[in-house]
Amino acid sequence: AVPGVRELMPYTPGKPISELEREYGVTDSIKLASNENPLGASPRALEAIRGELDDLWLYPDANGFELKQALARKHSVDPSCITLGNGSNDVLVFLAQVFLQPGLEAVFSQYCFAVYPIATQMVGATARVAPALQADHPMALGHDLRALYERVGPDTRLVFVANPNNPTGTWLDGARLKDFVASLPPHVICVVDEAYTEYAESDRLGDASTWLEECPNLVVTRTFSKAYGLAGLRVGYALSNPGVADLLNRVRPAFNVNSLALTAARAALEDQDFIDRSRRLNSAGLIQLGEGLRELGATTIPSAANFILAGFERSGAALNEALLREGVIVRPVGNYGLDNYLRITIGTEAQNQRVLAALKRILG
Numbered sequence: 001a002v003p004g005v006r007e008l009m010p011y012t013p014g015k016p017i018s019e020l021e022r023e024y025g026v027t028d029s030i031k032l033a034s035n036e037n038p039l040g041a042s043p044r045a046l047e048a049i050r051g052e053l054d055d056l057w058l059y060p061d062a063n064g065f066e067l068k069q070a071l072a073r074k075h076s077v078d079p080s081c082i083t084l085g086n087g088s089n090d091v092l093v094f095l096a097q098v099f100l101q102p103g104l105e106a107v108f109s110q111y112c113f114a115v116y117p118i119a120t121q122m123v124g125a126t127a128r129v130a131p132a133l134q135a136d137h138p139m140a141l142g143h144d145l146r147a148l149y150e151r152v153g154p155d156t157r158l159v160f161v162a163n164p165n166n167p168t169g170t171w172l173d174g175a176r177l178k179d180f181v182a183s184l185p186p187h188v189i190c191v192v193d194e195a196y197t198e199y200a201e202s203d204r205l206g207d208a209s210t211w212l213e214e215c216p217n218l219v220v221t222r223t224f225s226k227a228y229g230l231a232g233l234r235v236g237y238a239l240s241n242p243g244v245a246d247l248l249n250r251v252r253p254a255f256n257v258n259s260l261a262l263t264a265a266r267a268a269l270e271d272q273d274f275i276d277r278s279r280r281l282n283s284a285g286l287i288q289l290g291e292g293l294r295e296l297g298a299t300t301i302p303s304a305a306n307f308i309l310a311g312f313e314r315s316g317a318a319l320n321e322a323l324l325r326e327g328v329i330v331r332p333v334g335n336y337g338l339d340n341y342l343r344i345t346i347g348t349e350a351q352n353q354r355v356l357a358a359l360k361r362i363l364g
């Protein structure tokens with residue numbers, strides 16, 4: 001293998017329900033491990049896919065013309081600003097392929113989405129990791145913009161910032177984040193990853209796609225995997241200035257987004273009712289799960305996303321193992337350096353109750 005590949009930390013996805021049930025001999029399991037939408041997929045998207053089935057023998061539209069038109073309208077940008085991905089994971093990799101190489105650096109925070117270090121190392125570039133906000137801060141474990149800024153040097157080409165952040169759920173004030181992007185030297189692109197933005201209740205986060213004109217070095221990424229409920233179809237996108245989008249599209253594999261995904265995403269964009277319902281369920285669930293966890297003695301930090309990071313006085317790996325035996329799949333985050341934590345996706349009211357009851361039994 002080329003240098004660096006063996007040192008890559010493999011991405012560890014949530015265990016699929018079928019695998020758990022076979023391994024542990026449990027039934028009626030629930031999965032709150034991958035920040036999927038407990039309401040399922042947007043009904044409009046499902047309906048639209050049915051009409052697409054007759055055309056599966058055709059290649060998809062390689063340039064995603066219709067979806068890009070719809071996204072351009074949604075974000076008030078030109079379609080030439082859009083790069084479609086097989087999930088937003090795909091466009092994060094394109095960014096690394098286009099802007100990084102050995103000798104160059106990407107900057108991100110200590111507790112950030114696992115794909116940022118993977119994409120960086122994949123192309124032989126160096127990760128410069130900024131410490132997170134300290135325990136005495138209300139957004140402890142979240143992004144420290146000053147620390148991120150201090151890591152930026154002459155060889156830095158990318159800074160990755162998720163808002164809200166995974167795995168912490170913390171968020172950054174939009175005005176401060178915009179100032180941060182604007183303050184970066186022109187050779188540095190800031191990737192603002194808005195995978196969870198639809199869930200964010202607070203207007204203070206802002207919508208980074210509205211800063212594109214003022215911030216030529218900004219790339220915003222979005223996904224249909226979370227609030228739109230289309231994780232299995234794999235579709236996401238980047239918004240950037242047309243020059244950057246042109247470069248990203250050069251490395252994009254032909255036909256990277258399949259026809260069902262293109263059609264479903266377009267229909268899901270029209271399904272505001274589904275987004276509103278998803279948000280309402282999530283807001284109620286954040287309160288239910290947050291309060292329940294604190295009653296069990298766990299520590300929580302504020303979350304603007306569809307999951308909660310909870311700290312325990314025991315190892316997260318051991319708690320996770322005990323939960324699996326109860327048929328409950330959550331996400332241990334030891335690979336993020338958060339040994340005593342679990343990241344739990346907000347489910348339906350009954351699912352949240354189930355994980356709380358299981359934890360109560362385990363914690364005694």
Ligand code: PMP
Nearest residue numbers: 087088089113166195223225236
């Ligand atoms: N960004 C963040 C912050 C995420 O948490 C995720 C999914 N876990 C992604 C991007 C990638 O999602 P997808 O590839 O499904 O769009």
